[in-house]
Amino acid sequence: NAGVMQNPRHLVRRRGQEARLRCSPMKGHSHVYWYRQLPEEGLKFMVYLQKENIIDESGMPKERFSAEFPKEGPSILRIQQVVRGDSAAYFCASSPQVGSNQPQHFGDGTRLSIL
Amino acid sequence: SQQGEEDPQALSIQEGENATMNCSYKTSINNLQWYRQNSGRGLVHLILIRSNEREKHSGRLRVTLDTSKKSSSLLITASRAADTASYFCATDGDSNYQLIWGAGTKLIIKP
Numbered sequence: 001n002a003g004v005m006q007n008p009r010h011l012v013r014r015r016g017q018e019a020r021l022r023c024s025p026m027k028g029h030s031h032v033y034w035y036r037q038l039p040e041e042g043l044k045f046m047v048y049l050q051k052e053n054i055i056d057e058s059g060m061p062k063e064r065f066s067a068e069f070p071k072e073g074p075s076i077l078r079i080q081q082v083v084r085g086d087s088a089a090y091f092c093a094s095s096p097q098v099g100s101n102q103p104q105h106f107g108d109g110t111r112l113s114i115l
Numbered sequence: 116s117q118q119g120e121e122d123p124q125a126l127s128i129q130e131g132e133n134a135t136m137n138c139s140y141k142t143s144i145n146n147l148q149w150y151r152q153n154s155g156r157g158l159v160h161l162i163l164i165r166s167n168e169r170e171k172h173s174g175r176l177r178v179t180l181d182t183s184k185k186s187s188s189l190l191i192t193a194s195r196a197a198d199t200a201s202y203f204c205a206t207d208g209d210s211n212y213q214l215i216w217g218a219g220t221k222l223i224i225k226p
Contacts, residue, residue, distance in 0.1 A: 031212070092159070
C-alpha cells in the first residue's frame with residue numbers, strides 16, 4: 001500500500017512564475033492537509049481539504065495561494081507569482097477520517113526554491 | 116502562535132543512553148501526538164496520547180502527559196543511531212483536525 005506521494009521532490013522557480021505541488025493521498029484516504037515548513041521550524045497548517053471541498057483554508061495566504069482536491073487525481077497546491085519568501089518545504093498529509101485522534105500520514109515533501 | 120514548544124532544541128547522546136524530550140503547550144487539548152522526521156523526509160507518526168491518559172508505551176518509546184502542567188515528555192530508551200532525527204509534538208487545541216506543531220527537538224545519537 002503506497003504511502004502519500006508528493007511530486008516533485010524539488011522545484012526551482014524564478015520570481016513571478018507559478019509553482020504547482022502535487023499530492024496523492026494514501027489509498028482510501030479522503031482527507032488531505034497541506035503544511036509549510038521553514039528550516040529548523042515546525043509545521044504551519046495551511047489548508048484542509050476533503051474530496052472536492054475546501055474545509056479550512058485559514059492558514060493559507062488569501063492572495064496567490066490556492067488548493068484543490070478534485071474527484072479524480074491528486075490534490076494540488078498552487079502558488080502564483082512566487083516570491084523569495086515562498087521558499088520552504090511543503091508537506092502534504094492524509095488521513096482516512098477526520099479527527100484530532102487520527103494520525104496523519106505524510107509525504108516526503110516538495111522543497112521549493114525561488115531564485 | 117506556536118501551541119507546542121519542545122525542549123531541548125537539540126540533544127546529543129551516546130548510543131545506548133536514554134533520550135528525553137519535553138513538550139509544553141498553552142491551551143487545553145483533547146489529544147497530543149509525537150512525530151519523528153528524518154532529515155529530508157516527511158513526518159512519521161509515533162504515538163498519540165489522549166487527554167485522559169497519563170502514560171503510554173510503544174516499544175522503546177514512553178510518553179507521559181501532565182494536563183495540569185500542560186506538558187508531555189517523550190522518552191526513548193536504549194537509543195540507537197537510527198533514532199537520529201527531529202522529534203515534534205502536535206496538539207489539537209480546540210480544533211478537530213488542525214494540528215499545531217512545536218519547533219522540534221533535534222536528536223543526535225553518537226555511535
